[in-house]
Amino acid sequence: MEEEIVPTLPLPEAFLNFLNENGLDSSIYSSTTTNTTPRYIRVKPSEGEAHIPELEAEINCKLDKVDWLPNFYSIPPHIQIASTNSYRQGNVYGMDAASGAAVLALNVVPGDHVLDLCAAPGAKLCMLADLLGSSGSLTGVDIAKHRLAACRTMLQKYSLSDHCRLFVADGTSFSLVPLRVSESGNKSLKSTDALLCEDTMDTYKEWTSKRSWKERKRAQKERNGITSQIVLKSHEPELIFYGRQSGVVGLSKREILQAASGNDLSDAGYDKVLVDAECTHDGSIKHIQKFDQWGWKTLQRRVLDAERTDTLANLQATSASL
Numbered sequence: 001m002e003e004e005i006v007p008t009l010p011l012p013e014a015f016l017n018f019l020n021e022n023g024l025d026s027s028i029y030s031s032t033t034t035n036t037t038p039r040y041i042r043v044k045p046s047e048g049e050a051h052i053p054e055l056e057a058e059i060n061c062k063l064d065k066v067d068w069l070p071n072f073y074s075i076p077p078h079i080q081i082a083s084t085n086s087y088r089q090g091n092v093y094g095m096d097a098a099s100g101a102a103v104l105a106l107n108v109v110p111g112d113h114v115l116d117l118c119a120a121p122g123a124k125l126c127m128l129a130d131l132l133g134s135s136g137s138l139t140g141v142d143i144a145k146h147r148l149a150a151c152r153t154m155l156q157k158y159s160l161s162d163h164c165r166l167f168v169a170d171g172t173s174f175s176l177v178p179l180r181v182s183e184s185g186n187k188s189l190k191s192t193d194a195l196l197c198e199d200t201m202d203t204y205k206e207w208t209s210k211r212s213w214k215e216r217k218r219a220q221k222e223r224n225g226i227t228s229q230i231v232l233k234s235h236e237p238e239l240i241f242y243g244r245q246s247g248v249v250g251l252s253k254r255e256i257l258q259a260a261s262g263n264d265l266s267d268a269g270y271d272k273v274l275v276d277a278e279c280t281h282d283g284s285i286k287h288i289q290k291f292d293q294w295g296w297k298t299l300q301r302r303v304l305d306a307e308r309t310d311t312l313a314n315l316q317a318t319s320a321s322l
């Protein structure tokens with residue numbers, strides 16, 4: 001006889017049905033798991049394991065290597081790494097093993113041109129950049145500008161930004177191709193002579209965090225709430241960051257924003273696309289446990305609401321067709 005699953009939290013019926021249908025044990029949501037569910041860190045591969053003993057000494061705890069996920073270690077849930085030297089110096093990230101598994105499944109190889117369509121705040125983007133090293137290209141897209149800015153900070157903190165471009169854009173309609181930079185530094189972007197002549201005066205220089213007068217003025221307006229741009233409103237992708245080797249320097253805005261045509265896509269599209277669309281946290285054990293205080297009706301409304309999950313499914317489906 002099948003053993004009955006007895007939940008220790010009053011989970012809504014629809015959620016219990018979902019767990020049952022997917023063969024998931026609802027007891028993992030019991031309030032005691034908060035104290036036992038491990039957290040994970042990822043060690044920057046370029047640093048090797050040299051920092052592990054120092055980190056272990058700082059947190060006074062042994063790190064457990066995750067066998068199936070290179071460079072990942074589990075740590076007990078109560079251990080904080082934010083104040084350690086290894087974290088401050090950008091040698092370790094806090095990153096869930098499940099997130100690492102998603103990136104691993106992409107099977108990225110050096111030289112790939114990778115598109116991360118829902119990139120912010122950027123843990124997976126950083127891992128992708130690490131896997132690519134000094135080859136290929138990485139394009140990060142997110143619809144929320146303030147969240148994408150966090151990606152820029154992460155890429156810079158971990159010195160992973162060289163081959164990367166970041167666009168504020170709607171992933172469901174994003175159609176810019178990767179820039180292919182040959183060893184001699186030439187881009188293979190197909191641009192007409194006319195375009196070049198028109199735009200040579202206004203080409204991208206090396207990226208700097210110092211903003212022009214025009215950009216500062218616009219940011220000020222945004223802060224004053226006159227033109228709130230927190231979430232993308234226009235349809236044109238906005239390039240908010242590009243690395244030195246991203247192929248952007250020397251090109252004009254018009255060249256960068258040339259949308260791909262059918263022919264371009266067949267021979268110059270992306271090798272791998274990651275779509276980590278809004279997850280609503282429905283899988284996170286800790287998040288689900290919080291609904292015990294917030295009220296289980298809220299879980300029904302926020303997570304199980306069919307209309308919302310439909311829009312997520314649509315985003316995934318549109319991106320899959322890219």
Ligand SMILES: C[S@@+](CC[C@H](N)C(=O)[O-])C[C@H]1O[C@@H](n2cnc3c(N)ncnc32)[C@H](O)[C@@H]1O
Pocket residue numbers: 099117118119120121122123124125141142143144147169170171172276277278279315
């Ligand atoms: C689960 S988070 C992504 C986490 C991220 N991949 C990481 O590893 O840190 C989902 C992201 O999707 C973005 N998003 C939602 N709808 C989008 C759309 N239509 N186009 C692009 N990004 C979108 C949200 O702004 C949010 O930052």
